[in-house]
Amino acid sequence: MYRPTHFQLNERNAQLDFIRQNSFASLISCYQGQLEINQLPFLLDETGNYLLGHLAKNNSHWRQLEQADDLKVCFDGANAYISPNWYSDSKKNVPTWNFVSVQVSGKASLLSEVALIDLLDKLSQKHEAKFEIPWTIDKLSEQQLSAMSKAIIGIKVSIDKIEGKAKLSQNKNEVELKCLVDGLKMQKDFGSQQITQMMRELL
Amino acid sequence: MYRPTHFQLNERNAQLDFIRQNSFASLISCYQGQLEINQLPFLLDETGNYLLGHLAKNNSHWRQLEQADDLKVCFDGANAYISPNWYSDSKKNVPTWNFVSVQVSGKASLLSEVALIDLLDKLSQKHEAKFEIPWTIDKLSEQQLSAMSKAIIGIKVSIDKIEGKAKLSQNKNEVELKCLVDGLKMQKDFGSQQITQMMRELL
Numbered sequence: 001m002y003r004p005t006h007f008q009l010n011e012r013n014a015q016l017d018f019i020r021q022n023s024f025a026s027l028i029s030c031y032q033g034q035l036e037i038n039q040l041p042f043l044l045d046e047t048g049n050y051l052l053g054h055l056a057k058n059n060s061h062w063r064q065l066e067q068a069d070d071l072k073v074c075f076d077g078a079n080a081y082i083s084p085n086w087y088s089d090s091k092k093n094v095p096t097w098n099f100v101s102v103q104v105s106g107k108a109s110l111l112s113e114v115a116l117i118d119l120l121d122k123l124s125q126k127h128e129a130k131f132e133i134p135w136t137i138d139k140l141s142e143q144q145l146s147a148m149s150k151a152i153i154g155i156k157v158s159i160d161k162i163e164g165k166a167k168l169s170q171n172k173n174e175v176e177l178k179c180l181v182d183g184l185k186m187q188k189d190f191g192s193q194q195i196t197q198m199m200r201e202l203l
Numbered sequence: 204m205y206r207p208t209h210f211q212l213n214e215r216n217a218q219l220d221f222i223r224q225n226s227f228a229s230l231i232s233c234y235q236g237q238l239e240i241n242q243l244p245f246l247l248d249e250t251g252n253y254l255l256g257h258l259a260k261n262n263s264h265w266r267q268l269e270q271a272d273d274l275k276v277c278f279d280g281a282n283a284y285i286s287p288n289w290y291s292d293s294k295k296n297v298p299t300w301n302f303v304s305v306q307v308s309g310k311a312s313l314l315s316e317v318a319l320i321d322l323l324d325k326l327s328q329k330h331e332a333k334f335e336i337p338w339t340i341d342k343l344s345e346q347q348l349s350a351m352s353k354a355i356i357g358i359k360v361s362i363d364k365i366e367g368k369a370k371l372s373q374n375k376n377e378v379e380l381k382c383l384v385d386g387l388k389m390q391k392d393f394g395s396q397q398i399t400q401m402m403r404e405l406l
Binding site (some may be wrong): 001002004024026028029030033034035037038039040041055056058059060061069070071072074076078079081083084085090091092094095097099101103105123124127128131133134135139140141144148190191193194 | 204205207227229231232233236237238239240241242243244258259261262263264272273274275277279281282284286287288293294295297298300302304306308326327330331334336337338342343344347351393394396397
């Protein structure tokens, strides 16, 4: 990923926080010169060294993961168009796009059935935590759980390298940043609203 | 991309509309067993057969695009967690994730400087169309335009194959879909709000 100095997101905790908050990601692998890409929710394990996820067994992607020549998991956040008209001088600026992205490079291995059930439990706990009465995996009968776990396969990706990019106009001064936030916050699309929040945090 | 029948988005116009509306995408290539991934806004050309974009010249990705063993452009929309508690019977359902994604496979070539300037003009026109007074490329002096076009490189990707996936609980009946929309619309995150809109359109 091209990461000019201004836009590097290098702090490990910030990278891992971004992964936790944008956990639905793209699993991208290259095997014998062919790309395969699928999206799935990942769980960052407690050590911060592994990503855990699962695929349908009918999804052949899992069969080539351990042999992949290269493998990345890409966590992409919101993105937003930035109009030159929002700067104090629209004649000195050109259109651009702001966004945040974290790319993990690593090696994949398959999970045992026990580890897969543990992952399903933890994934539910994570995503149900915001509800008053969280759904828990023990709502399923043993038969249902067994059927489900036979239809999917768990995977574990080692976090060998993380590259983060936060392109949020950090190459502009505070006056211009404020101008951009003023322009961006008026846009109705969800991406602009999220990027506005992130750019406000820079000020 | 794993695409069970229920979730296939096969209609060409729907795929192209999705590309137009989610044009900030991931350019993913595999060259000599190594992945390279960058995000950039793409323009669908008038014929619907090509994607056009540009990279910083300092971004070495462009140097390997024409030789890539495989190349995809992935357009990802919103995504949202679906709680089993929202169905009429939470004991019969498991957590899942809804999302829409379109993957284009193709070959890349580099644009001439004339074609690049034309692209910059069209990209501005597209993204400025919503503003009362759109910024146009002729706001730049000849010197500025020349400096900018020398710092970037235009690319063209042939749309050789498109695969679309719209995972929006189409495998559930209308009663359940309504239950899911009722649950999802209460969630405050941007992804849930966007997926709610898309699922409402199914009803």
